[in-house]
Amino acid sequence: MLEFPTQLYLILGWMSIVVAFLTFHLVSKNAALKRRIHPWLIAALGALFVIVASWSTGSWWYALVAIVLAIIGVPLAIKLVRFCSACGLTVFYGVGLIKLNYCPRCGSRLDQ
Numbered sequence: 388m389l390e391f392p393t394q395l396y397l398i399l400g401w402m403s404i405v406v407a408f409l410t411f412h413l414v415s416k417n418a419a420l421k422r423r424i425h426p427w428l429i430a431a432l433g434a435l436f437v438i439v440a441s442w443s444t445g446s447w448w449y450a451l452v453a454i455v456l457a458i459i460g461v462p463l464a465i466k467l468v469r470f471c472s473a474c475g476l477t478v479f480y481g482v483g484l485i486k487l488n489y490c491p492r493c494g495s496r497l498d499q
């Protein structure tokens with residue numbers, strides 16, 4: 388188990404990567420690029436989550452919980468995000484997992 392400041396730095400580092408990832412999705416209007424790299428980034432974030440959770444705690448139980456969360460969360464995070472080809476908006480499913488077929492910004496049909 389790592390000492391407290393190191394744990395905090397690892398968690399803050401992981402959260403910084405997540406914030407940078409979300410900022411990219413919100414700022415970039417290139418839907419093709421986002422559609423191409425999104426699954427890889429989500430998988431990398433899931434792997435980093437497992438590494439940070441298990442390394443910082445030093446516990447197999449936390450590692451197991453992190454692996455289960457990643458196995459559930461990574462495919463969901465890939466499946467529940469779509470991109471508008473017309474305006475480049477990243478479209479997350481709404482509250483209650485309601486599937487959107489049209490872009491909430493420009494009204495174009497979402498094709499993914």
Ligand SMILES: [Zn+2]
Nearest residue numbers: 471474490493
């Ligand atoms: Zn749109």
